[in-house]
Amino acid sequence: MTSTPEPPGSARPGGRTARNTAAVLRATLDELGEHGYAGLTVDRVAVRSGVHKATVYRRWGGVDGLLAAALEWSAREHDWxxxxxxxxxxxxxxxxxxxxxxxxxxxxxxxxxxxxxxxxxxxxxxxxxxxxxxxxxxxxxxxxxxxxxxxxxxxxxxxxxxxxxxxxxxxxxxxxxxxxxxxxxxxxxxxxxxxxxxxxxxxxxx
Amino acid sequence: MTSTPEPPGSARPGGRTARNTAAVLRATLDELGEHGYAGLTVDRVAVRSGVHKATVYRRWGGVDGLLAAALEWSAREHDWxxxxxxxxxxxxxxxxxxxxxxxxxxxxxxxxxxxxxxxxxxxxxxxxxxxxxxxxxxxxxxxxxxxxxxxxxxxxxxxxxxxxxxxxxxxxxxxxxxxxxxxxxxxxxxxxxxxxxxxxxxxxxx
CATH class of the missing domain: 1.10.357.10 (Tetracycline Repressor, domain 2)
Structure with a gap:
């Protein structure tokens, strides 16, 4: 966690944090699509996104945090x-x-x-x-x-x-x-x- | 599997097969109620029902077979x-x-x-x-x-x-x-x- 609270990906817009966030949440949705909830793991998401596992755990806590953030991100991105x-x-x-x-x-x-x-x-x-x-x-x-x-x-x-x-x-x-x-x-x-x-x-x- | 096809538990009504079937399917429903689908394992069902794990695998094949049989059994037992x-x-x-x-x-x-x-x-x-x-x-x-x-x-x-x-x-x-x-x-x-x-x-x- 960063020292001041901020929404995911808001630090340095367009910078590494934003890119990592998008990569991790995209990878989460792709993994869900391919393997379902039962097959969703932090390890797979880390490998697929190219973001270090420790970073994923620190930012999202685990599988449920990833899923929650991915759903929220998906809703915002698609502007349905x-x-x-x-x-x-x-x-x-x-x-x-x-x-x-x-x-x-x-x-x-x-x-x-x-x-x-x-x-x-x-x-x-x-x-x-x-x-x-x-x-x-x-x-x-x-x-x-x-x-x-x-x-x-x-x-x-x-x-x-x-x-x-x-x-x-x-x-x-x-x-x-x-x-x-x-x-x-x-x-x-x-x-x-x-x-x-x-x-x-x-x-x-x- | 037995050598002739028969519905689960129909061999020797009231006998060991019927008792084992009821115990295993009851244990499956209890495990589902306590741990959900993600927590359902043949090991837990075997321990809970007192029926040997090998018997459970032979009769029901695995978790999905147990769940399918338990749902069918539940529908028949309850006569809703x-x-x-x-x-x-x-x-x-x-x-x-x-x-x-x-x-x-x-x-x-x-x-x-x-x-x-x-x-x-x-x-x-x-x-x-x-x-x-x-x-x-x-x-x-x-x-x-x-x-x-x-x-x-x-x-x-x-x-x-x-x-x-x-x-x-x-x-x-x-x-x-x-x-x-x-x-x-x-x-x-x-x-x-x-x-x-x-x-x-x-x-x-x-």
Missing amino acids: APTRTGTLEGDLLALAEDVRHGFTDAPEGAVSAASIAAALASPVAAEALRAFMADRHERSAAVVAEAVERGEVPEGTDAVEVVRCAVAPVYHRLLVGREPVSDVDLRRAARIAADAARAGAFVSRD | APTRTGTLEGDLLALAEDVRHGFTDAPEGAVSAASIAAALASPVAAEALRAFMADRHERSAAVVAEAVERGEVPEGTDAVEVVRCAVAPVYHRLLVGREPVSDVDLRRAARIAADAARAGAFVSRD
């Missing part, structure tokens, strides 16, 4: 935004499609699966996943806010719950039912969430 | 059935509550989490989870079939999709969002699934 289609149902369908791609495309799919598995095994990883998903939900919620502005759904609609309703059946197939996700499944989920939102089902009333 | 409340919305709420309990009560919660994590790491475990959930879905679907008989929802309603709609947001909070699950969350999920089912949203039309 939801696709706009002009209607709430279309936007929710695009979100549901993103979830399917995020688990079935290589190498993102393996990283997504590894993140869920890691969160089930480690509280540090669980907190990292929670923060990553909270950020995703906040960004996704914009499509519902815009539907409210267009008058498509009523004021007071809980935007995150609308998004959850559209994507949760996709995650359920992928993680729990271990079933394939068809286009029909995606369209059904988006339609039901959009219909319920239009009917005011996500306006708080409990 | 959905709670009936008299209305579809009430029945779906009970199913959503079951999911919350299944992940937050000890020791079932740890076994549930370990099963999801195992499925993300091993194709054998994934197939075991798929079969376990397919059985759960088939049993759960009865509450929707009864709602069709009562005239609450239209003929042709896809029962498993109605159930998925009610429970998926709960799984999403537990596994993906890593958020707590409130009573309000459960009621919202059950209500939206029941409303959509009544409106015919789960009748195939794609």
